[in-house]
Amino acid sequence: MDRQALQERYGIIGESEAIKQVVDKIMQVSGTDITVLLQGESGVGKDITARAIHSLSKRDRKNIVIVNCGAIPEGIIESELFGHEKGSFTGAHEARKGYFEKADGGTIFLDEIGDTPKNIQVKLLRVLESGEFFRVGSSKMYTADVRVIAATNKDLWELVKEGSFREDLYYRLDTVKIKLPPLRDRKEDIIPIFRKFVTEFSSKYDSVFQGFSDEAKELLISYRWPGNVRELRNVAEQLVVLEKSQFIDKDRLQKYLKGRQHLGSTDNLPVLSRKDPEDEPSGQQSSTDTGIIYRALVEMRTDISDVKKMLAKFLYSTFSEKEIKALPSAVSRNIDPNDISGHIRDQMDDSSLGIRSVDTTVEEENEEEIDEIEQFFADKEIPSIEEAEKFLIEQALKRFDGNRRKASEALGVSERTLYRKLDQYGLQ
Numbered sequence: 001m002d003r004q005a006l007q008e009r010y011g012i013i014g015e016s017e018a019i020k021q022v023v024d025k026i027m028q029v030s031g032t033d034i035t036v037l038l039q040g041e042s043g044v045g046k047d048i049t050a051r052a053i054h055s056l057s058k059r060d061r062k063n064i065v066i067v068n069c070g071a072i073p074e075g076i077i078e079s080e081l082f083g084h085e086k087g088s089f090t091g092a093h094e095a096r097k098g099y100f101e102k103a104d105g106g107t108i109f110l111d112e113i114g115d116t117p118k119n120i121q122v123k124l125l126r127v128l129e130s131g132e133f134f135r136v137g138s139s140k141m142y143t144a145d146v147r148v149i150a151a152t153n154k155d156l157w158e159l160v161k162e163g164s165f166r167e168d169l170y171y172r173l174d175t176v177k178i179k180l181p182p183l184r185d186r187k188e189d190i191i192p193i194f195r196k197f198v199t200e201f202s203s204k205y206d207s208v209f210q211g212f213s214d215e216a217k218e219l220l221i222s223y224r225w226p227g228n229v230r231e232l233r234n235v236a237e238q239l240v241v242l243e244k245s246q247f248i249d250k251d252r253l254q255k256y257l258k259g260r261q262h263l264g265s266t267d268n269l270p271v272l273s274r275k276d277p278e279d280e281p282s283g284q285q286s287s288t289d290t291g292i293i294y295r296a297l298v299e300m301r302t303d304i305s306d307v308k309k310m311l312a313k314f315l316y317s318t319f320s321e322k323e324i325k326a327l328p329s330a331v332s333r334n335i336d337p338n339d340i341s342g343h344i345r346d347q348m349d350d351s352s353l354g355i356r357s358v359d360t361t362v363e364e365e366n367e368e369e370i371d372e373i374e375q376f377f378a379d380k381e382i383p384s385i386e387e388a389e390k391f392l393i394e395q396a397l398k399r400f401d402g403n404r405r406k407a408s409e410a411l412g413v414s415e416r417t418l419y420r421k422l423d424q425y426g427l428q
């Protein structure tokens with residue numbers, strides 16, 4: 001199969017030198033079992049590249065199992081990847097295969113590998129080297145014949161230097177690297193990809209795209225596309241649906257690009273401002289509208305959760321916990337943000353809190369802990385008691401460098417209970 005045929009078959013659009021190199025590499029590696037590391041920002045096409053490698057390989061009659069290592073809570077990632085035996089932890093009513101076993105004979109795609117906890121990295125290294133692993137709660141060794149494709153949007157070497165990624169695993173993954181540059185660095189791909197999406201969505205939504213002006217085209221090319229191809233796809237979909245039968249000029253296009261949007265502005269709330277009541281009977285929303293509202297809500301929820309995390313991080317790095325508790329009163333009195341810290345301390349000096357001096361330093365370690373705890377609860381709205389328990393035990397052990405006596409004291413359980421729990425959750 002030549003390059004063009006491959007691109008057509010897997011829907012990989014692009015004429016840039018970068019895309020040509022990516023496609024050539026796909027062709028070189030797909031016939032082998034070599035481990036491949038895909039590197040690139042979110043939305044550049046790592047997922048479709050992994051699928052193309054799998055489909056072109058002799059493993060394509062078996063599964064490609066896609067695992068987002070960054071999205072699985074730390075407490076269950078081991079059992080998700082390697083499976084568990086019946087009774088290995090509370091709630092493990094049945095033995096279960098992990099992703100490696102499910103991918104036996106096929107491919108496993110480990111997305112966001114840089115977010116894998118360190119204790120799991122060593123286990124990944126073993127599977128990569130020998131295909132061997134243990135289910136949680138079992139001393140029996142399992143093997144799986146799996147081809148590994150990993151992906152990261154981070155610089156793994158930086159993570160190695162920071163100490164959060166194992167150097168040996170880095171070298172093991174670094175055999176064949178496929179770099180997918182951001183869209184802004186391969187501008188010649190923008191218009192062909194945009195045209196493909198517009199054609200697809202026009203047929204999906206039974207709409208006719210009326211074309212765009214030269215200025216709009218220039219804007220598409222000069223825009224930075226922080227969300228890369230995924231963002232381009234979303235913009236194309238919105239234009240097809242919301243600007244139905246409209247010629248797209250620069251102003252129309254600009255409304256859909258990030259950077260122009262501000263909280264409080266309503267001109268980018270697509271459905272409410274644009275809906276033509278004639279289109280749908282009795283004011284019902286069409287499935288297209290519902291999709292758009294849904295996406296807008298999801299984006300808003302993500303934004304809000306990002307803001308919350310940033311705020312929590314800022315508060316914990318700026319104020320002590322006691323100060324944070326006193327914050328609402330400062331806010332309700334409309335205190336100038338620059339004076340908040342002073343105001344809180346004044347308040348605490350002369351008031352009910354009865355605290356004279358407050359240590360505002362927060363150790364980096366604490367910050368990391370806060371991050372992890374926030375992440376844990378952000379990943380799962382409500383974790384199960386077992387997951388939360390396992391997570392807290394891991395945190396305590398980390399904090400006291402594996403000293404079980406200190407960890408058990410901090411957790412308020414006997415050392416014996418802690419040992420039992422460690423056994424139960426398969427923790428080392």
Ligand SMILES: Nc1ncnc2c1ncn2[C@@H]1O[C@H](COP(=O)(O)OP(=O)(O)OP(=O)(O)O)[C@@H](O)[C@H]1O
Pocket residue numbers: 011012013014040041042043044045046047048049111153193229230233
């Ligand atoms: N070169 C391309 N041609 C056509 N479509 C593409 C191209 N690159 C990416 N896409 C499409 O863009 C979207 C995002 O791509 P993909 O999911 O592969 O990105 P990713 O790098 O895996 O993102 P993430 O890191 O967030 O998982 C998908 O709909 C994909 O089909």
